[in-house]
Amino acid sequence: xxxxxxxxxxxxxxxxxxxxxxxxxxxxxxxxxxxxxxxxxxxxxxxxxxxxxxxxxxxxxxxxxxxxxxxxxxxxxxxxxxxxxxxxxxxxxx
Numbered sequence: 001x002x003x004x005x006x007x008x009x010x011x012x013x014x015x016x017x018x019x020x021x022x023x024x025x026x027x028x029x030x031x032x033x034x035x036x037x038x039x040x041x042x043x044x045x046x047x048x049x050x051x052x053x054x055x056x057x058x059x060x061x062x063x064x065x066x067x068x069x070x071x072x073x074x075x076x077x078x079x080x081x082x083x084x085x086x087x088x089x090x091x092x093x094x
Contacts, residue, residue, distance in 0.1 A: 002044060003053035036061060 021028060036058045043057045 001049060001051050001053050002040070002047035003056050004040070005056035005059055030062075030066075034062075 039057045039061055047054060
């Protein structure tokens, strides 16, 4: 059964997370830029009508998108700082 996250911010001892996150935060900007409501219709046929609700497909997609993006970024940074890769790229031998 396809789940859908219903976000409602709860006040906890006068603390709201959204008040603490800067307006130019990467994830806030990403939320504004991406329109992913189409995923509900696109993935509906892959879910059964009964059983436990799944993770919201939009949340899952964002997790995969961010995870893979940072993994790729990490690999690029790792390779850039790897002296062996630098030597191989320049044709030098150790």
